[in-house]
Amino acid sequence: MVENRPWLTFFSHAILIAGILLIAFPLYVTFVGSTLTLDEIVRVPMPLVPGDHFWENYKQVLTAGTARGAAAPVAQMMANSLVMALVIAFGKIAISIIASFAIVYFRFPLRDFFFWMIFVTLMLPVEVRIIPTFKVVSDLGMVNSYVGLTLPLIASATATFLFRQFFLTIPDELAEAARMDGAGPMRFFWDVVVPLSKTSMAALFVIQFIYGWNQYLWPLLITTDESMYTTVIGIKRMVTGGDALTEWHLVLATAMLALLPPALVVVLMQRWFVKGLVETEK
Amino acid sequence: MEKRVVFRSAWLPYALVLPQIAVTIVFFFWPAFQAGWYSLQLQDAFGLQTEFVGLRNFAALLADEHYLNSFRITAVFSLSVAVSGIAISLLLATMADRVLRGALAYKTLLIWPYAVAPAVAGVLWAFLFAPSVGIATYALRQYGVDWNWVLRDDQAMLLVVVASTWKQISYNFLFFLAGLQSIPKSLIEAAAIDGAGPTRRFWTIVFPLLSPTTFFLLVVNIVYAFFETFGVIDATTQGGPAGATQILVYKVYHDGVKSADLGGSSAQSVILMAIVIALTVVQFRYIERKVQY
Numbered sequence: 369m370v371e372n373r374p375w376l377t378f379f380s381h382a383i384l385i386a387g388i389l390l391i392a393f394p395l396y397v398t399f400v401g402s403t404l405t406l407d408e409i410v411r412v413p414m415p416l417v418p419g420d421h422f423w424e425n426y427k428q429v430l431t432a433g434t435a436r437g438a439a440a441p442v443a444q445m446m447a448n449s450l451v452m453a454l455v456i457a458f459g460k461i462a463i464s465i466i467a468s469f470a471i472v473y474f475r476f477p478l479r480d481f482f483f484w485m486i487f488v489t490l491m492l493p494v495e496v497r498i499i500p501t502f503k504v505v506s507d508l509g510m511v512n513s514y515v516g517l518t519l520p521l522i523a524s525a526t527a528t529f530l531f532r533q534f535f536l537t538i539p540d541e542l543a544e545a546a547r548m549d550g551a552g553p554m555r556f557f558w559d560v561v562v563p564l565s566k567t568s569m570a571a572l573f574v575i576q577f578i579y580g581w582n583q584y585l586w587p588l589l590i591t592t593d594e595s596m597y598t599t600v601i602g603i604k605r606m607v608t609g610g611d612a613l614t615e616w617h618l619v620l621a622t623a624m625l626a627l628l629p630p631a632l633v634v635v636l637m638q639r640w641f642v643k644g645l646v647e648t649e650k
Numbered sequence: 651m652e653k654r655v656v657f658r659s660a661w662l663p664y665a666l667v668l669p670q671i672a673v674t675i676v677f678f679f680w681p682a683f684q685a686g687w688y689s690l691q692l693q694d695a696f697g698l699q700t701e702f703v704g705l706r707n708f709a710a711l712l713a714d715e716h717y718l719n720s721f722r723i724t725a726v727f728s729l730s731v732a733v734s735g736i737a738i739s740l741l742l743a744t745m746a747d748r749v750l751r752g753a754l755a756y757k758t759l760l761i762w763p764y765a766v767a768p769a770v771a772g773v774l775w776a777f778l779f780a781p782s783v784g785i786a787t788y789a790l791r792q793y794g795v796d797w798n799w800v801l802r803d804d805q806a807m808l809l810v811v812v813a814s815t816w817k818q819i820s821y822n823f824l825f826f827l828a829g830l831q832s833i834p835k836s837l838i839e840a841a842a843i844d845g846a847g848p849t850r851r852f853w854t855i856v857f858p859l860l861s862p863t864t865f866f867l868l869v870v871n872i873v874y875a876f877f878e879t880f881g882v883i884d885a886t887t888q889g890g891p892a893g894a895t896q897i898l899v900y901k902v903y904h905d906g907v908k909s910a911d912l913g914g915s916s917a918q919s920v921i922l923m924a925i926v927i928a929l930t931v932v933q934f935r936y937i938e939r940k941v942q943y
Binding site for chain 1: 657658667760765767775778848885
């Protein structure tokens with residue numbers, strides 16, 4: 369701080385606290401709503417202190433789902449979301465790290481062409497090629513399967529760039545020494561490159577886990593079977609239309625369950641999260 | 651930049667890039683190519699017959715009042731999301747950069763909305779502002795505001811803007827905070843010695859030095875509002891009332907999946923791809939040159 373201005377410091381804290389409260393308010397209302405009964409929640413205005421149906425509501429959605437909307441248990445949906453998030457995160461890291469290793473540590477015909485191909489995928493988000501991609505996946509018989517849910521989202525230009533940038537900073541002397549000692553490229557990859565890349569991997573993992581868990585449009589198209597729903601899709605299916613018909617207390621309990629895992633990942637792995645966010649955008 | 655030391659192998663590099671390239675070809679290039687192909691065709695309602703129609707799908711789109719309106723809606727929506735998100739995060743980041751006590755706690759409490767799925771964010775805000783049971787609706791009614799986003803255009807737009815901005819604040823906040831912390835303290839101190847107050851220092855030194863970050867965030871936020879807000883819209887207004895929040899991405903989905911208009915939807919996909927390519931080029935040219943002072 370340049371100078372001491374007690375009033376300005378006080379003002380800064382006040383703004384920050386107001387901002388935090390405003391941002392957290394929807395979360396608080398969601399939590400309160402998830403502990404009430406349906407009768408309590410549709411009373412206007414709804415109470416703003418938590419009720420005593422926490423266990424009841426959460427147990428019901430986890431084991432049985434809702435009565436009027438989607439009837440699949442949320443525990444199943446969370447397992448699907450977890451599989452999707454983990455496969456996408458690990459898959460992206462795995463195929464990107466070997467691709468960038470090849471692009472940085474080898475000279476071969478078509479190298480620039482491959483790099484360009486990966487780069488162009490940045491410009492083709494799923495949202496703009498929904499129907500044709502869906503057709504390809506359904507022609508391959510991948511609808512309602514984990515493969516169909518994850519494989520099309522696994523290519524990643526950002527992860528490839530990140531690893532490429534990082535590999536370029538690894539001193540040449542390490543590769544030289546490895547070669548002199550008679551280590552082949554894969555030995556060098558496993559014994560030198562992978563251990564050095566650990567922090568980059570952790571950072572990417574956090575970002576890609578959240579990306580996978582929060583996917584919406586793709587699972588919406590590819591899962592028609594309730595047993596394949598992810599949590600985010602499940603919530604959407606529970607909102608049956610019309611304020612009065614929706615079982616809001618159960619929807620809100622499911623919303624809490626949908627946002628807790630990625631929020632915990634962000635808060636607990638904050639250091640890697642910030643690193644991943646800033647570096648994937650370089 | 652290139653490596654001086656490289657390995658030699660006739661087949662290994664190909665094997666290593668193969669998984670990435672295979673996924674890219676099957677799920678990116680092939681569908682993108684097909685979108686281009688479908689966009690030149692016309693299918694009958696049952697998908698039994700297709701006819702090559704050249705650019706007629708594009709001509710029909712550009713003459714379609716609904717489509718042009720969707721462009722206007724997307725422009726209003728993405729600019730509102732980008733500008734309000736950037737303004738709020740800049741304010742919070744400037745304050746967070748000033749305080750010493752509790753800085754980590756503030757940061758932690760501000761970054762979690764990044765983890766919330768757009769569709770879940772949509773459901774949260776839709777519940778707060780639900781026309782009959784929402785607590786915010788109740789509060790507004792006490793002040794005499796008649797709130798019903800299910801029926802009113804402007805309120806529906808406001809709701810999706812608020813929900814989308816809320817989710818993006820943490821992202822902008824982190825980038826602004828990193829930008830603020832990289833500004834040399836000596837510049838601020840020199841200005842303070844010359845008698846410039848905090849407001850003056852902010853507008854004449856801090857804000858100009860942040861311009862690369864601000865510009866970068868503007869592009870990223872517009873891309874976010876264009877594509878990633880699909881979940882917010884589908885979970886709240888579903889493009890309604892009467893198309894008032896039907897942004898371009900939602901219209902591609904609506905026309906392609908709900909109305910099964912393959913040709914029209916593919917033509918829209920092609921136009922969207924052109925927009926993404928333009929935005930990516932802007933972003934990368936800027937990264938190469940950086941806004942400098």
